[in-house]
Amino acid sequence: MTELQTTVTAVVVYPDRARVTRTGKVTLQPGSQRLEITELPLALDPDSVRASARGTARARLLGVDVQRRFYAETPTERVRELEQQIEALQDQMKTLDAQVVVLEEERKAVQGLAGATRVFARGLANGKTTPADQMALYDVLRKRIEEANAAQQRLAVERRGWERQLQKAQKELSQLSNTRGRERHTVVIEVEMLEAGDFTIELTCIITPAGWTPLYDLRLSEAREQPTLEVGYLAQVRQSTGEDWMNVALTLSTARPALAKTLPELDPWYIEPRPPSPMPPPMPRAPRMAAAAPMMMAKAITGAEPEGALMMDQVEAEVMMATVESAGAAVTYSVPAAVTLPADGAPHKVTVAMFPLTPTLDYVTAPKLVEAVYRRAKVANASPYTLLPGDADLFAGDEFIGATKLELVAPGGEIELYVGADDRVKVERELKRREVDKKLLGDRRRMRYGYEIRLENLLTTPAKLTLHDQIPVARREEIKVRLESADPSPTEQTELNLLRWELTLAPKEKRVVRFDFSIEFPRAMDVIRMP
Secondary structure, eight states: OEEOOOEEEEEEEOSSOEEEEEEEEEEEOSEEEEEEEEEEOTTBOGGGOEEEEEESSOEEEEEEEEEEEEOSSOSOHHHHHHHHHHHHHHHHHHHHHHHHHHHHHHHHHHHHHHTOHHHHHHHHHHTSSOHHHHHHHHHHHHHHHHHHHHHHHHHHHHHHHHHHHHHHHHHHHHHTGGGOSSEEEEEEEEEEESSOEEEEEEEEEEESSEEEEEEEEEEEEOSSSSOEEEEEEEEEEEEOSSSOEEEEEEEEEOOOGGGGSOOOOOOOOOOOOOOOOOOOOOOOOOOOOOOOOOOOOOOOOOOOOOOSOOSSOOOOOOOOOOEEEEETTEEEEEOSSOEEEOSSSOOEEEEEEEEEEOOEEEEEEOTTTOSOEEEEEEEEOOSSOOBOSEEEEEEETTEEEEEEEEOOBOTTOEEEEEEEEOTTEEEEEEEEEEEEOSSOSSSEEEEEEEEEEEEEEOSSSOEEEEEEEEOOOOSSTTOEEEEEEEESOOSEEOTTOEEEEEEEEOTTOEEEEEEEEEEEEETTOOOOOOO
């Protein structure tokens, strides 16, 4: 049996697992050989283990076997060091506790001796001691108690320091939870060498827990005439497989191996009469709670040019970008530089790409909800990268303006972002009409409402704005809702009576949008009144 030393050289990380490639070199003589790769993590899938070989001599791979091995001590060196450190600290703290117990017993004994007043009084009465001798004895006992208290205090301070070191080691050990235990996988590879020579073995396997999630930095820059949306595509890679990945070739894949095992099959969908349900017991009446009005918060985008000039030219650091490859429905990103990922389960950021996009900026407002105008950026994904669903941090220049969720955007798809409120475009909404016809129309009642929306563009450039509002939707056939007038007419009115205006405000322009609608319903019907 020949033990083969291997190292992790390449890793393909999927959203919920990873494919690890280990490489080792060995010189073999002719004949049948058994190569043993030991101390492999328990997290690997034995069914996924595959071996390949290449070398300077002719050989045959006869088989690969995965076994479990048990150890007297944890085989991972760092875990073993931490376990030994924790045991040493616990022993040291036990020694300190024993010393504290001895000092406490000594202090109690001295206090008991000092409290034997009856014995001292008898000695004074018999003339066997003098008051000066007794006071000297008290001084000695008091000094001894003070020394015991000081020693206890020193031990308490020393124990506090050991306890902090113990907590630190225990927390570090808990991060390496998957590397603990005294059993590991061992792979045995049978090889038949037809001639002597050097041999390179590559072992691949699927291992968990590992995975990656996308993270984005979206920065809107308006320093030039044409605005730019800088996209920082990051990957948060995490792994707690039991071993660190040191200087490996990292590839990120969007494939999901777990979903490719079987095709889901539909079960029969049965329908039958609903059984009668028993009457529920009366419930106590709950107190009425006032509904909280929704609140929307936004932050104005501000940008400023840095003052002054640099004394010398500075060169911005180059960002290493991953290469993109497509295979079927999956996309892979190969990181060009070697990456080190510890097995601590914490997310580690890896840059996939950074690229600029050219957005189209406009404004959107829904003053019925909040009287604010929001900036919107629409941009086509002109990069070769598929943007997976993930969290995105939004920046306007160097200012952080909030976070959002980015949906799946394929190359050529469109991204729509809201990048804060702009106080330079103002909006106000006011109820201008609310009346009820006094005359009945065929035993029907009619109510009329009118709203006025005032818009103002304080910018020095035109502002393209989308205005959203609505009128009620009748849920009963007897109720009729009609948009009687609108100036200007809405660009769109949906079946749910959502109104949309596409407007362009010239610099410093003020504009008023007015719409009126009516509601007709039977006189005997009590409808919900408008706010």
